[in-house]
Amino acid sequence: MKKLTIILAHGNYAKSIANKTIIEQLKTKYPDATIRNITELYPDFNIDIEAEQKNLMEADVVLLQFPVYWYNMPAILKQWMDKALAYGFAYGENGDKLKGKTLIASITAGGRMEAYTPIGSMHFYLRPFFSNIESTAYYCQMDFAEPILGYGNIYIPNVVNTPEVVTERATEQADRLIKVLEELLK
Numbered sequence: 001m002k003k004l005t006i007i008l009a010h011g012n013y014a015k016s017i018a019n020k021t022i023i024e025q026l027k028t029k030y031p032d033a034t035i036r037n038i039t040e041l042y043p044d045f046n047i048d049i050e051a052e053q054k055n056l057m058e059a060d061v062v063l064l065q066f067p068v069y070w071y072n073m074p075a076i077l078k079q080w081m082d083k084a085l086a087y088g089f090a091y092g093e094n095g096d097k098l099k100g101k102t103l104i105a106s107i108t109a110g111g112r113m114e115a116y117t118p119i120g121s122m123h124f125y126l127r128p129f130f131s132n133i134e135s136t137a138y139y140c141q142m143d144f145a146e147p148i149l150g151y152g153n154i155y156i157p158n159v160v161n162t163p164e165v166v167t168e169r170a171t172e173q174a175d176r177l178i179k180v181l182e183e184l185l186k
């Protein structure tokens with residue numbers, strides 16, 4: 001079977017419900033997958049480029065797991081991309097180390113789909129962002145798999161949702177993600 005690596009980026013993983021639920025399911029399903037919790041590994045944003053590149057080289061499928069922050073990815077994930085996907089490694093002269101691998105993102109959004117009316121779908125708002133990830137994959141000669149998105153994951157005690165509701169939604173997202181991964185990892 002092909003090898004999975006998970007790049008986990010979360011501003012406050014200790015308080016996470018959705019991403020933690022998804023990660024726990026992935027751990028159970030893919031015990032051999034490597035998980036790089038880059039927020040915890042790099043609290044000072046000082047990415048170990050060599051370690052990250054080595055991990056990427058050993059993987060066939062690279063999963064980016066993170067919550068939406070301001071219609072975008074958490075800053076640590078952008079920093080990781082800026083540093084790990086370097087010239088001579090991911091692109092440019094001899095920069096073919098990621099060629100043929102697959103990039104997929106699994107993203108949790110706080111907002112409910114209905115909350116984004118009249119346009120009706122948060123995909124509309126996230127389209128430029130998805131497009132950035134797709135372009136990145138293309139530039140690194142990677143295959144791009146359609147992102148897996150889950151809505152309505154924000155939990156604010158006594159205001160929005162309950163932990164149980166978020167857990168249920170995240171579990172459903174993890175199920176969808178695993179279905180896609182099953183194909184990608186064949």
Ligand SMILES: Cc1cc2nc3c(=O)[nH]c(=O)nc-3n(C[C@H](O)[C@H](O)[C@H](O)COP(=O)(O)O)c2cc1C
Binds near residue numbers: 070071111
């Ligand atoms: C700094 C910050 C910015 C956020 N921006 C958005 C946003 O633009 N759109 C959205 O739907 N949710 C937004 N959220 C909500 C998070 O995406 C949501 O709480 C998270 O996906 C829940 O996952 P977790 O339980 O793993 O933390 C934001 C949250 C934070 C902390």
